[in-house]
Amino acid sequence: MHYKVKEVADMAGVSVRTLHHYDQIGLLKPESVSPAGYRLYTEKDLERLQQILFFKELGFGLQEAKNILDNPGFDRKQALTAHRELLIKKKARLEKIIASVDETIKSIKGGIQMNNQEMFKVFDMSEIEKHQAKYAAETRQKYGDTDAYKESMQKAAKYTKDDWSRIMSKSNEIYQRIADSMEKGPSDPEVQEAVAQWRQHITDNFYNCTLEIFRGLGDLYVDDDRFTANIDKVKPGLAKFLREAMHIYCDNLQK
Amino acid sequence: MHYKVKEVADMAGVSVRTLHHYDQIGLLKPESVSPAGYRLYTEKDLERLQQILFFKELGFGLQEAKNILDNPGFDRKQALTAHRELLIKKKARLEKIIASVDETIKSIKGGIQMNNQEMFKVFDMSEIEKHQAKYAAETRQKYGDTDAYKESMQKAAKYTKDDWSRIMSKSNEIYQRIADSMEKGPSDPEVQEAVAQWRQHITDNFYNCTLEIFRGLGDLYVDDDRFTANIDKVKPGLAKFLREAMHIYCDNLQK
DNA sequence: ATAATCTATGACGTAACGTTATAGTCAAGC
DNA sequence: GCTTGACTATAACGTTACGTCATAGATTAT
Incomplete structure (x- = not known):
């Protein structure tokens, strides 16, 4: 038995246009086409449509859904x-x-x-x-499925709104202190003291922040534009400065 | 003190293009423009930008945000x-x-x-x-802030996943029964029996479904395309058929 | 047979920007 | 005082997942 577009559309709760679109981009091509050019869908097509809608519902894009459904080994x-x-x-x-x-x-x-x-x-x-x-995902890749990461997730999951408020407030305070001392240079004692506090803050509230991770974090602040943007909200250029200061901090402790 | 685009962009964590865009659509125009045509923003502009981002974060569109911010009486x-x-x-x-x-x-x-x-x-x-x-919103307008509606919301809020599963399963069962009897016509005793069950199902699980509401619900199934689509997923044409059957049911009880 | 409904293929519109492309501007260092 | 690099401007096309006509042929119901 074959179904025409509107039948399929009604059954699946999507528009005819959507089916046209899926056909166009090669996501769901009808099994056959009538002599008059009508799209004729089979049960198999319906199943695929359900899968598409399922992944879409999960927030995947159409291309992603296509990749998933077209790669049996995916x-x-x-x-x-x-x-x-x-x-x-x-x-x-x-x-x-x-x-x-x-x-x-x-x-x-x-x-x-x-x-x-x-x-x-x-x-x-x-x-x-x-x-x-x-x-x-990237973070996981960078730090691996380390204990540090898991610890962070577990801790973070338990935080209440007030906890967050407290943590963020403290974060802003430290950022601000560093920003205020920017002109003194990244190796200034006051800056280094604040950087040490920053590491402690992370350890206290998220995970055991090793020197290695801390150094990587500094890099992330500059390499990842979104982190940069977020930090530079406190003061433009802070992210770059912060990385310098964090590197100096790590160098001093590791030498 | 005036800020240039990139400074504002970095502080707020948005792109320069975004600020250009907001200027274009009249959502955020810089207080002044330099002789060279540079956009110059003030603290006031920054505040407005924060408000815009706030409402955007809440899921409002830019036009909506504009409406809210531009109408003091809103x-x-x-x-x-x-x-x-x-x-x-x-x-x-x-x-x-x-x-x-x-x-x-x-x-x-x-x-x-x-x-x-x-x-x-x-x-x-x-x-x-x-x-x-x-x-x-529409539902509220239709049924008003009635007790029926509140009751529904309160009950629904407490449902667990299993409850939903049970309710939906039963719903589908009733729909299916009606769909299977469609050829017999909307006034057929079996159909009418199923319709009665449907009303009972609603009363049991959502709110006291009066005849008046039940009749309106039938209309909604046809008048609202999304309800129609959803119901027609069981069988094309079911929504229309269901309304007929529900009207007949109500007529019989009210005469 | 005629009307109502469904089908097809364009092709432009939408939201909120991203992304070049081209060109003018400003501060700093030589 | 001039080059260089970082920044600015406008213009205009690209993106996502379709919605919305417009036009025209096909099918179905009466």
Whole structure:
């Protein structure tokens, strides 16, 4: 039995245009075509469509879905596991956003507008999470499935909103201190002291930050534009400066 | 003090192009322009940018953000409250997706591929949630802030994954029964019996489904394309048929 | 047979920028 | 005072996953 476009569209809950599109990009070509040029789909096609929609629902793009479905040897488990991480982060971000919306609503009710300070905080936090989500995979590759990484994830998962607030506040404080001393140069004692605090802060709240990791982190701040952007929000050029200071810090301890 | 594009971009963590874009669409115009045509931003502009990014982070589009920021009298609370609902739904959907990813991973581990039946279920559920999210507002308008609606929301909020599975399974069963009897016509006793069960199912699991609401629900199935599409997935034409049957059911009880 | 419905193929529109391409501007070092 | 490098400007096409006409032929129902 063959189905025509609209039948398939209705069954799957997608538009006819969508099926045209999937045909065009070679994602789902109908098994056959009628003499008049009508697309004729079979049950097999329907199944593939379900799989496409499934992966789409999971947030994969159409090209990615195609890659997954067209490569029988593709490591679905790997792909799904990686994607799972993303979804978890996304969810956590949503929760934070909801909380912040709630606060905003509350503050409006109380006639007090949320101030920019608070807005900045909210934004910074979600930005950082975004980076984490996007670069979870790369980070994993860089640091491997090390204990450090796992430790970080486990700790982070337990943090409450207040914890985050505290941690971010402290982070900003340290950043600010370093930014204020930028003119003194990266090897200045005050800067080095702040850098030491920064490493301690990471160890306290995330994972055992070894010198090796700390050095790599400094590199990341400059190599990864998104980290750079985030750090340079405190003061332009801070990221680059921070890497220098962190390298000097590591050199001093390792020599 | 004035800032140039890149300074602002670095501070806010956005691209220069983004600022150009915001200028173009009139969302954020720099306070002044240098003789050479350079955009010069002030602190005020920075604040507005933060607000823009804040609302963007909350999922608003740029036009919406503009509307909110440009209308001092705009009901921010209303907008935020409406948006909150959406976020909650989004979060719930994410949770379901994560659960389904987990199951898929598990089934791959066990060497058993998830079957289409299961995939369909997952997809159906998230589809329905999508509709709920999108039409929460309209639904509220239609049924008002009635007790029925509140009851529904309260009940739904407590459902676990297993509850949903049970409810959806039963829903599909009833739909299927009606679909199988379509040829007999909407007033057929078997169909009417199934329709009665459908109403009972809604009452049991969501809210006290009065005849008035039930009739309106039937209309919704046809008037709202997304409901139609979803229902016609069981069998094309089912939505229209269902409305007929539901109307007949209501007529019989009300006369 | 005629109307209503469905099908096809273009081809432009959307949102929020990314990405060249081309050209003018500014601060610093020689 | 001139070159160099970093920055700025506008213009315009690319991206994603379709939506939305427009035009025209095919199928189905009455």
